[in-house]
Amino acid sequence: xxxxxxxxxxxxxxxxxxxxGIFLGISSEIFKVEVDEKVAKVRECLPxxxxxxxxxxxxxxxxxxxxKGEAAVNQCPVGGAPVAxxxxxxxxxxxxxxxxxxAFVRCNGTCVNANNAYTYTGVKDCRLAASLPNAGAKxxxxxxxxxxxxxxxxxxxxxxxxxxxxxxxxxxxxxxxxCIKACPMKVIELVPYGKKHLVECSNKDKGKPAMDACKVSxxxxxxxxxxxxxxxxxxxxxIAVMDYSLCDDCGACSEKCPRKCIS
Amino acid sequence: xxxxxxxxxxxxxxxxxxxxxxxLGICAFLGVSNKVDTAKGMxxxxxxxxxxxxxxxxxxxxxxxEATGVFKRDLTYLQTIAFILVIAALVQFLEMFLKKFIPSLxxxxxxxxxxxxxxxxVLGVALTVAQDYSNFVIGMAYALGTxxxxxxxxxxxxxxxxxxxxxxxxxxxxxKPIVLVMACLMAIAFTGFSNLNIG
Numbered sequence: 339x340x341x342x343x344x345x346x347x348x349x350x351x352x353x354x355x356x357x358x359g360i361f362l363g364i365s366s367e368i369f370k371v372e373v374d375e376k377v378a379k380v381r382e383c384l385p386x387x388x389x390x391x392x393x394x395x396x397x398x399x400x401x402x403x404x405x406k407g408e409a410a411v412n413q414c415p416v417g418g419a420p421v422a423x424x425x426x427x428x429x430x431x432x433x434x435x436x437x438x439x440x441a442f443v444r445c446n447g448t449c450v451n452a453n454n455a456y457t458y459t460g461v462k463d464c465r466l467a468a469s470l471p472n473a474g475a476k477x478x479x480x481x482x483x484x485x486x487x488x489x490x491x492x493x494x495x496x497x498x499x500x501x502x503x504x505x506x507x508x509x510x511x512x513x514x515x516x517c518i519k520a521c522p523m524k525v526i527e528l529v530p531y532g533k534k535h536l537v538e539c540s541n542k543d544k545g546k547p548a549m550d551a552c553k554v555s556x557x558x559x560x561x562x563x564x565x566x567x568x569x570x571x572x573x574x575x576x577i578a579v580m581d582y583s584l585c586d587d588c589g590a591c592s593e594k595c596p597r598k599c600i601s
Numbered sequence: 602x603x604x605x606x607x608x609x610x611x612x613x614x615x616x617x618x619x620x621x622x623x624x625l626g627i628c629a630f631l632g633v634s635n636k637v638d639t640a641k642g643m644x645x646x647x648x649x650x651x652x653x654x655x656x657x658x659x660x661x662x663x664x665x666x667e668a669t670g671v672f673k674r675d676l677t678y679l680q681t682i683a684f685i686l687v688i689a690a691l692v693q694f695l696e697m698f699l700k701k702f703i704p705s706l707x708x709x710x711x712x713x714x715x716x717x718x719x720x721x722x723v724l725g726v727a728l729t730v731a732q733d734y735s736n737f738v739i740g741m742a743y744a745l746g747t748x749x750x751x752x753x754x755x756x757x758x759x760x761x762x763x764x765x766x767x768x769x770x771x772x773x774x775x776x777k778p779i780v781l782v783m784a785c786l787m788a789i790a791f792t793g794f795s796n797l798n799i800g
Binding site: 342343346347350351354355358361362365366369370371461463466 | 661665666672674675676679682683686687690693694697698700701702704767768769
């Protein structure tokens with residue numbers, strides 16, 4: 339190996355490195371993307387879970403939409419009021435009220451309460467079980483199956499299977515709706531935080547079939563509808579449905595319900 | 602020439618598949634194959650980078666490193682370090698370019714784009730082409746076949762892994778072990794292509 343080889347290899351690598359350095363430097367100037375300062379500031383305020391509860395692809399997408407004015411400043415369900423306040427300070431608009439909501443499982447078909455139509459020994463996955471005859475082993479066709487697909491979907495450790503039914507931890511729940519999207523039975527919904535009286539059933543059968551399926555099923559008798567003075571609870575397609583904007587949480591329906599399916 | 606190009610593509614993609622029979626790029630193969638969507642993104646990004654890197658490194662090798670080049674000395678021992686430099690710079694440039702002109706693709710590829718810098722399949726292809734292929738067009742066909750083979754195998758593994766999720770896997774096999782078993786079975790299946798009589 340003569341000295342020319344050593345020198346030429348040093349020169350070659352140095353030249354390649356310098357050329358690449360200049361090239362990257364120039365192209366970073368040419369291809370510079372103008373980032374809206376507001377986007378970065380809004381993004382800093384957001385929690386960064388990327389849960390998608392706002393309806394956008396992630397926190398980055400929401401920040402962009404808020405900065406452009408396409409989304410409300412209180413769009414983030416995870417951050418709630420404190421985050422909305424911070425963002426409104428950045429954007430210079432009033433925050434508005436964002437009521438804290440939590441997920442709620444409309445089923446109380448525990449191992450004791452619900453009757454099984456058959457014994458299921460397959461994979462513990464609600465999506466699979468729900469595709470079987472009778473939509474899962476429980477006799478009720480609208481029951482929480484309790485195999486924990488929602489538990490897997492939750493990134494905040496806020497939903498757990500207790501006694502065969504999913505239960506939401508109100509303190510941990512951030513209303514990102516991941517469990518609602520994951521549930522094949524559609525028994526989870528968003529309800530106002532801290533509400534005491536809720537319909538704990540989704541059964542769409544009437545009378546005897548509903549009674550046979552579960553000890554605490556709604557049989558669509560209409561007692562709650564007659565009891566309520568605010569008109570906040572109605573029986574729709576054989577199940578009691580609450581209008582949370584009218585309900586004042588008095589609990590009269592809960593007392594009168596013959597099936598004890600309102601908490 | 603036409604036949605040779607097709608032979609180069611098919612043999613690189615199927616017969617000596619980059620992952621399953623040459624064991625290059627295993628890290629990305631196992632790391633980002635849990636969903637078909639991300640696997641597609643990774644596969645396409647790798648095709649893109651391998652093609653660009655091969656073209657540039659081929660020229661560098663021809664003009665500077667070989668004994669017939671500018672320096673009149675055999676500098677091929679510099680291939681590894683020079684090619685790594687070029688690949689890293691290319692990935693950086695590609696990232697900037699996509700961010701500016703095709704932001705949707707940039708978002709879709711996400712973290713996988715910078716990860717390609719460390720994908721040894723890219724360096725492997727660049728070195729193989731520089732050492733074994735004297736014809737530029739056939740070298741590029743080989744690069745296309747290899748990266749296409751990577752894309753095929755990562756998408757196949759991702760679709761198998763998606764199906765595996767609902768299965769009852771023994772405790773000791775959960776996670777990476779079952780993926781290695783799957784990759785192994787895929788490699789065995791791909792040996793079937795070695796009897797393919799082409800060219």
